[in-house]
Amino acid sequence: MSMRVAGALVVHELTERVRDRWVLVVTGLFVLLASGIGLYGRAAEDSAAAVTAPSLVTLCAFLVPLVALVLGHDAVVGERERHTLGLLLSLPVGRGEVLLAKFVGRAIALSGSIGLGLGSAALLVQGGQRQVLVELLLPTMLLGAVFLSLGMLLSTVARRHATAASMAVALWFILVFFYDLGLLGALVATGGAISNDVVTWLVAANPAGLYRTTLLVQLSGTAALEEAGILLSLPGSLVQAALWFGWIVVPLAIGALLLTRRRAVTA
Amino acid sequence: MNVSLSGIVVQFGKVTALSGVDLDLQAGEVAVLAGPNGAGKSTLMSVLLGLVEPDAGHLFVDGVDLLEAGTRAHRHFREDLGYLPEAVAFAENLTGRQVMRFFAMARGVKRSKVDDVLERVGLSDARSRAVRGYSRGMRQRLGLGVAILSEPDLLVLDEPTGGLDQQGLSLLWDVLKEYKDAGRRVLMSSHDLTLIERRADCVHILSAGKVKASGTPDMLRRLAGLAVRVRVELQDPSRMEGLAGSLSEDLMVPVDLGEREVGLSIPPSALFQMFRTVESQDAEVSQLRVEEPGLDAVYERLLEAP
Numbered sequence: 001m002s003m004r005v006a007g008a009l010v011v012h013e014l015t016e017r018v019r020d021r022w023v024l025v026v027t028g029l030f031v032l033l034a035s036g037i038g039l040y041g042r043a044a045e046d047s048a049a050a051v052t053a054p055s056l057v058t059l060c061a062f063l064v065p066l067v068a069l070v071l072g073h074d075a076v077v078g079e080r081e082r083h084t085l086g087l088l089l090s091l092p093v094g095r096g097e098v099l100l101a102k103f104v105g106r107a108i109a110l111s112g113s114i115g116l117g118l119g120s121a122a123l124l125v126q127g128g129q130r131q132v133l134v135e136l137l138l139p140t141m142l143l144g145a146v147f148l149s150l151g152m153l154l155s156t157v158a159r160r161h162a163t164a165a166s167m168a169v170a171l172w173f174i175l176v177f178f179y180d181l182g183l184l185g186a187l188v189a190t191g192g193a194i195s196n197d198v199v200t201w202l203v204a205a206n207p208a209g210l211y212r213t214t215l216l217v218q219l220s221g222t223a224a225l226e227e228a229g230i231l232l233s234l235p236g237s238l239v240q241a242a243l244w245f246g247w248i249v250v251p252l253a254i255g256a257l258l259l260t261r262r263r264a265v266t267a
Numbered sequence: 268m269n270v271s272l273s274g275i276v277v278q279f280g281k282v283t284a285l286s287g288v289d290l291d292l293q294a295g296e297v298a299v300l301a302g303p304n305g306a307g308k309s310t311l312m313s314v315l316l317g318l319v320e321p322d323a324g325h326l327f328v329d330g331v332d333l334l335e336a337g338t339r340a341h342r343h344f345r346e347d348l349g350y351l352p353e354a355v356a357f358a359e360n361l362t363g364r365q366v367m368r369f370f371a372m373a374r375g376v377k378r379s380k381v382d383d384v385l386e387r388v389g390l391s392d393a394r395s396r397a398v399r400g401y402s403r404g405m406r407q408r409l410g411l412g413v414a415i416l417s418e419p420d421l422l423v424l425d426e427p428t429g430g431l432d433q434q435g436l437s438l439l440w441d442v443l444k445e446y447k448d449a450g451r452r453v454l455m456s457s458h459d460l461t462l463i464e465r466r467a468d469c470v471h472i473l474s475a476g477k478v479k480a481s482g483t484p485d486m487l488r489r490l491a492g493l494a495v496r497v498r499v500e501l502q503d504p505s506r507m508e509g510l511a512g513s514l515s516e517d518l519m520v521p522v523d524l525g526e527r528e529v530g531l532s533i534p535p536s537a538l539f540q541m542f543r544t545v546e547s548q549d550a551e552v553s554q555l556r557v558e559e560p561g562l563d564a565v566y567e568r569l570l571e572a573p
Binding site: 021265266 | 365410
């Protein structure tokens with residue numbers, strides 16, 4: 001890999017995102033909502049783990065995948081439609097490396113937005129409670145990276161920007177909204193006949209579900225789930241790490257393969 | 268660096284974009300691809316740039332077939348290649364300087380050179396403005412700056428004259444001259460053959476994915492066999508009628524006749540005969556101008572040829 005070109009591409013991506021009004025608006029919105037939650041938690045005078053952190057997890061579980069998908073979906077198809085892809089690929093760099101560099105640049109920008117949002121909420125809670133919110137940073141950044149990777153895969157699959165955008169929104173609805181509803185519906189419909197192991201793996205199979213469930217269990221325990229008749233034994237941290245890694249790497253690898261194998265990359 | 272393409276075939280579904288195209292890029296030469304829309308000019312450039320993988324053919328660089336050697340070899344070739352795409356575009360929210368700095372970093376060019384190149388392409392004053400505020404000509408200049416930034420051995424310019432004003436064109440001609448003088452290579456495509464006529468060393472006329480004709484502008488003129496226009500002005504207007512009468516042969520058709528001047532359309536092969544006829548009239552010639560047909564007319568004729 002040409003580190004010089006890849007490094008330049010990462011810096012270029014980052015510079016572009018920092019000057020992107022859409023990214024600035026979304027970051028501002030995230031900071032505003034997270035600060036609101038932080039202020040509410042402070043006024044409730046409850047522990048951050050009980051009020052602020054679960055609310056932030058819910059906010060992040062909805063907002064971060066959407067922002068990441070929107071950020072990733074035009075990485076390749078957008079460049080192609082803007083007629084900038086040919087010039088980019090005329091540089092001495094492989095197509096897969098271009099995709100990877102774009103991912104890294106965008107992931108840094110996304111992580112910055114997440115850091116600003118969660119950081120602003122952490123600043124507003126009581127000193128001793130901050131650690132709870134700081135611990136949300138890494139899983140939330142991982143969640144963002146997964147959906148960014150999925151968005152970039154869509155960007156290499158789609159021939160048109162509008163198609164990639166539609167696919168991104170559909171994927172967000174499926175994984176963030178309908179997946180959990182479908183799972184609950186299946187549990188109710190079968191009268192709990194689905195085994196806990198299967199439920200556990202179905203939860204773990206969806207990054208948004210795993211993020212939300214893991215953090216909520218970590219913050220509030222399993223009591224609420226047990227009351228609903230769900231006994232989850234989430235995968236251990238090594239398996240979870242492997243899952244997060246796979247969700248990030250596999251879509252990117254498929255995207256890179258598709259891009260590399262495309263005969264006419266700018267057509 | 269010796270670069271040649273041979274037997275390039277590109278098929279997009281049922282459409283044949285290129286059908287066995289050969290192309291040699293000689294050192295110190297400006298090669299021009301000409302042809303109507305859809306002739307395959309941009310596709311041929313894309314093959315050279317590695318943006319389109321051909322169905323068949325070879326891309327030899329210093330004797331190595333890059334299409335056989337794989338992507339790493341092609342990546343190495345692109346180290347020494349500058350490209351200006353047709354309707355060049357950049358990230359709209361970046362400034363001209365940021366765009367140039369990115370390409371400088373990617374091509375391993377010193378950052379200090381960025382401002383020099385921006386000045387050279389006449390964008391010094393606009394360097395801190397976002398590209399979204401650039402006119403088409405300014406974008407084209409920025410694209411040209413990006414292409415020549417690393418002083419590559421091979422410059423690939425797709426319709427480089429589009430949107431350029433006279434100053435921009437002068438800049439382009441300077442670049443072409445520098446490349447020729449330095450023994451480097453330029454491959455460019457253009458619709459405006461009249462504009463590039465004096466700068467082209469070799470013109471390849473493409474039609475429906477095939478090379479219809481190749482050669483220097485003079486070779487193509489000969490190949491097209493188009494008549495040249497000759498204007499003969501006599502010192503003594505009373506001799507005009509006699510001269511016009513003697514010229515009314517099949518090969519020398521007077522196209523207009525003035526009081527002192529006659530305009531002729533004649534095949535190049537009949538030029539010598541025309542001079543002798545004029546001389547035989549014993550009339551004092553005050554002016555004689557031979558106008559060769561423009562390259563655009565040659566192009567039209569060669570495209571029509573079976």
